[in-house]
Each structure stands twice: as C-alpha cells, then as structure tokens.
Amino acid sequence: MKEACGVFGVYAPGRGVAHLTFDGIYALQHRGQESAGMAVSDGQTITVVKDMGLVSAVFDERTLSGLPGSLAIGHTRYSTHGSSDWANAQPVYRSVGRAGFALGHNGNLTNTPALTERAGMLTSIGASDSDVVAELLSQAVPADNEPASAGDHLRQALRTVLPGLEGAFSFVLLDATHVYGVRDPHGFRPLCLGRLGPVDHPEGWVLASESPALDVIGAAFVRELEPGELVVIDETGVHSEQLFAPEAIDAKLCIFEFVYFARPDTRLYGREVHGTRRHMGELLAEQAPVHADLVMGVPDSGVPAAEGYARRSGIPYGQGLIKNRYIGRTFIEPDQLTRANGVRRKLNPLRDNVAGKRLIVVDDSIVRGTTTRAIVGMLRDAGAAEVHLRISSPPFRWPCFYGIDTPNRDDLLAANLSLEAIAEFLDVDSIAYISLKNLKRAIDAPGAGFCDACLTGDYPVAVPVALRSPKAATVGAVATPADVDEAVGLQAALPGV
Numbered sequence: 001m002k003e004a005c006g007v008f009g010v011y012a013p014g015r016g017v018a019h020l021t022f023d024g025i026y027a028l029q030h031r032g033q034e035s036a037g038m039a040v041s042d043g044q045t046i047t048v049v050k051d052m053g054l055v056s057a058v059f060d061e062r063t064l065s066g067l068p069g070s071l072a073i074g075h076t077r078y079s080t081h082g083s084s085d086w087a088n089a090q091p092v093y094r095s096v097g098r099a100g101f102a103l104g105h106n107g108n109l110t111n112t113p114a115l116t117e118r119a120g121m122l123t124s125i126g127a128s129d130s131d132v133v134a135e136l137l138s139q140a141v142p143a144d145n146e147p148a149s150a151g152d153h154l155r156q157a158l159r160t161v162l163p164g165l166e167g168a169f170s171f172v173l174l175d176a177t178h179v180y181g182v183r184d185p186h187g188f189r190p191l192c193l194g195r196l197g198p199v200d201h202p203e204g205w206v207l208a209s210e211s212p213a214l215d216v217i218g219a220a221f222v223r224e225l226e227p228g229e230l231v232v233i234d235e236t237g238v239h240s241e242q243l244f245a246p247e248a249i250d251a252k253l254c255i256f257e258f259v260y261f262a263r264p265d266t267r268l269y270g271r272e273v274h275g276t277r278r279h280m281g282e283l284l285a286e287q288a289p290v291h292a293d294l295v296m297g298v299p300d301s302g303v304p305a306a307e308g309y310a311r312r313s314g315i316p317y318g319q320g321l322i323k324n325r326y327i328g329r330t331f332i333e334p335d336q337l338t339r340a341n342g343v344r345r346k347l348n349p350l351r352d353n354v355a356g357k358r359l360i361v362v363d364d365s366i367v368r369g370t371t372t373r374a375i376v377g378m379l380r381d382a383g384a385a386e387v388h389l390r391i392s393s394p395p396f397r398w399p400c401f402y403g404i405d406t407p408n409r410d411d412l413l414a415a416n417l418s419l420e421a422i423a424e425f426l427d428v429d430s431i432a433y434i435s436l437k438n439l440k441r442a443i444d445a446p447g448a449g450f451c452d453a454c455l456t457g458d459y460p461v462a463v464p465v466a467l468r469s470p471k472a473a474t475v476g477a478v479a480t481p482a483d484v485d486e487a488v489g490l491q492a493a494l495p496g497v
C-alpha cells in the first residue's frame with residue numbers, strides 16, 4: 001500500500017518559512033515520494049516551486065534561499081488520483097484577478113467526475129481531484145480579486161465549494177497573507193495545529209499532517225483539527241469555523257493511520273502511534289498464542305507490535321531481518337516477480353538468529369501477499385524451523401477509495417482465499433490476524449470514530465459504481481462485525497500446529 005500525501009503550512013513572519021517548510025515536508029516524506037513542492041508568500045507575491053522526486057532532490061539551499069516570505073505551504077505526493085507527472089505535483093496554483101492562491105491536498109475525492117463537469121473541465125485531460133477543487137475555488141472567487149481582499153474571497157469560496165465535495169480531504173491553502181487548513185466532515189486524513197514560540201507570545205502557527213513535522217521545527221503541538229473545521233491563520237492569530245452542518249459531521253479517521261501509515265512518533269486522537277502498535281501486539285499474543293523460540297517484527301512498522309507480542313507472551317524478542325535503509329520506502333513494481341526481488345533488495349535475514357528456530361513473525365498487514373510470501377521464503381531459506389505469522393490488522397478485503405492506493409478486490413489476498421488457503425499460499429505453519437475489536441481496544445480511544453472500510457466493506461461515503469473495478473461487483477457490500485470477527489479472530493487450524 002502507498003500512502004496518500006503529506007501537507008504542511010506555516011505562518012511565521014521573520015522565520016525563514018521556506019526552510020521551515022522543507023524540514024516539515026521532509027518529516028512527512030513517508031506519506032509520498034513521487035513529488036514535492038512548496039508555495040511561499042512574501043505578503044504580495046506567491047512563488048511556487050515543485051518537481052518530481054524526494055524533498056531533498058527537489059530543494060537545495062540555493063532554491064530555499066531564493067524563497068523569502070512570511071507564510072508557506074508544502075506538499076509531498078503519492079498519486080492516488082491523476083497521473084504521476086509534473087503537472088499534477090502540488091501545491092496547485094490559481095490566479096484570479098490580481099491575486100492568487102495555492103492548494104495542497106491529502107486524500108481522495110469520490111465525486112471527481114461530477115465536480116469536473118461542474119468546473120467545466122475536460123475529463124480527458126486527466127486532471128487530479130486537487131486540480132478540480134482549485135478550479136472550482138478560483139471560479140467562486142470574484143474577478144476583481146485584489147491581494148488586500150483575497151483572504152475574504154478565498155474564505156467565502158471555501159464555504160461555497162467544500163460542502164459539495166465528497167470523499168477524503170485535508171487541505172492546506174495559502175493566499176498572499178493567510179494560511180488555511182481544513183478537514184472533510186469525516187476527518188479521514190489527519191491534520192494538526194502547532195505553535196511556534198511561547199503560549200503567551202506566539203511567534204507563528206503551523207499545520208501538518210502529522211505531529212513530528214511540528215517537532216522538527218520546534219513547534220508545540222496544540223491540537224488536531226476537528227472534522228469539517230476550517231482554520232485561517234493571519235497576523236491576528238488563528239481563527240476557526242465549522243464549514244459543515246452538524247448532521248454531516250461524523251468522525252472516521254483512517255484506522256490504518258494507526259496500523260501502518262503514520263510515523264510511530266505521531267500523535268493521533270491524543271495517543272502516540274508507537275504505543276498503540278505495541279498494544280496491538282500484546283492483544284494479538286493473548287488472542288493467538290503459539291509455542292515458539294523467537295518473536296520478530298517485519299521492519300519497520302511490524303516491529304512495535306512484535307515487541308508487544310513478545311512482552312505479553314514471554315517469548316524472547318529478536319531481530320530476524322535487516323533492512324537496507326538506503327532504499328526508498330516504496331518501489332513501483334510492474335509485476336509480482338520484480339516485487340519479490342525488490343523485497344530481497346530491501347530485507348535480508350539474520351541467519352544465525354533464525355536458523356533452527358520456531359519463529360513468530362509479526363507484520364502490520366497483508367495486501368497482495370507477494371511481499372509476505374517472499375519474506376517467509378527468505379526465512380525458510382535461512383533455516384527457520386517454523387514460521388507462525390501474526391498480523392496486527394484484520395484481513396484487508398476491500399479497496400480504499402479515500403486516498404490510499406490499494407489493488408482491486410481481485411488482487412487482495414484476504415478477499416479471495418480462506419484463512420487455511422492463505423496460510424498455504426504464504427507457506428506458514430500458522431497465521432492469525434488481530435480481530436477488529438482488539439485493534440480498536442489497542443488504540444484505546446473510547447468514543448472516537450474510525451473508517452475501517454477496507455476491513456469491513458462498510459464505506460462511510462458511498463463509492464460510485466464508476467470508481468469500482470468492473471470485476472469487483474461486491475465492493476460496497478456491507479459485512480457485519482460478526483462476519484469479520486468470525487473470519488479474523490481464529491488461528492488457522494493446520495495439521496501439526
């Protein structure tokens with residue numbers, strides 16, 4: 001699975017906002033590695049710099065020093081809608097009258113065709129959903145737009161346009177003198193607010209997809225934005241308003257932010273993600289125990305759950321795989337054979353640690369199964385006596401339409417095979433997935449709302465037929481929690497286990 005995008009915004013007069021934005025989006029690099037960009041305003045003029053590649057490849061000291069200003073937004077992109085090319089790199093910029101604005105988007109809209117038509121754009125040009133939103137906003141801003149009035153105009157345009165969007169969006173925007181942040185009424189994607197300087201004398205304000213982007217620039221975490229909330233930051237401070245009717249607000253933060261997407265040092269729903277992953281492992285150990293010699297995690301995101309499993313089971317924790325840290329976190333692989341070779345380039349077994357051992361291997365998720373199968377194969381080649389797989393998320397059975405790049409249902413392993421058949425395909429001695437109930441217990445945020453559509457098929461925002469794979473006729477069918485727990489809470493009863 002590939003993450004969607006990372007967004008960042010800063011209002012900090014006199015603080016070299018281009019450098020702050022570089023550090024912010026560098027901390028969010030794991031959310032998207034295809035392109036990077038920023039828009040900087042000096043109070044009059046907005047300058048946008050963006051290109052394909054990692055943050056460190058797009059920006060250097062010379063570029064950053066040529067971007068003076070007091071406010072900026074930044075973006076790292078992984079394309080989930082629209083092609084991966086320069087034209088779709090963000091921030092997107094639009095000029096209206098004598099002023100302009102820039103926009104960065106994390107998420108994926110589900111009614112883009114209707115919005116494209118509403119904007120009068122040609123569907124054949126392959127514009128991203130973010131580009132369509134920027135176009136709609138620019139059409140809602142009066143043509144006599146001047147830098148002095150741009151803030152009022154853009155705020156009013158957001159009030160007009162955003163209630164017509166469906167799906168997932170956390171936007172950051174910037175005009176000549178304001179930075180904006182807004183979340184969709186379900187809050188699918190995270191967005192938090194931070195402060196530079198002391199509480200009683202703030203020196204600036206920051207918006208970021210994840211809290212570590214605040215930490216790296218020395219900003220204090222203030223709070224997560226509420227679903228449907230718009231914040232506007234200018235020289236008078238932070239102003240907040242709710243853009244949506246109360247009945248439209250229904251918190252559904254992506255549960256996979258906790259399982260896999262977010263950095264372990266990120267805070268979501270007031271909890272540090274690393275601790276929730278360790279707790280997932282503890283509950284998995286209670287739910288699916290097995291006799292073994294060593295518990296190991298698949299680097300990186302399987303490691304905290306493995307630590308938790310070891311702690312609760314009393315079985316020693318150790319490393320069984322070493323990761324080459326100088327390979328990007330993701331590879332775009334054209335076929336399954338290449339993907340398996342990609343795993344060998346990225347991970348290598350510690351033979352002395354695994355040879356002759358009964359291993360409990362903990363990973364965060366299984367999507368197609370090809371990566372997991374390659375890992376199990378490497379461990380067996382290295383002499384593992386038994387491999388017992390424990391997964392800290394329930395089976396991934398439905399595609400995501402809200403900003404995560406997932407395969408069609410036909411390619412999702414758990415959508416097509418029984419637990420026994422999955423164990424056989426992966427060549428493991430046993431397999432168990434954490435139950436949805438235990439996953440939510442591990443996160444331990446009573447009353448908090450989650451999207452779990454890829455696990456349950458219960459989509460919070462209807463997914464139009466046009467977005468579904470023609471073969472995936474059952475997408476959108478709603479599984480009952482009982483179906484899910486029955487299927488995931490059990491260990492496959494394999495001969496000899």
Ligand code: SF4
Nearest residue numbers: 254255400451453454
């Ligand atoms: S469908 Fe899954 S990956 Fe997509 S937003 Fe919902 S929980 Fe997250």
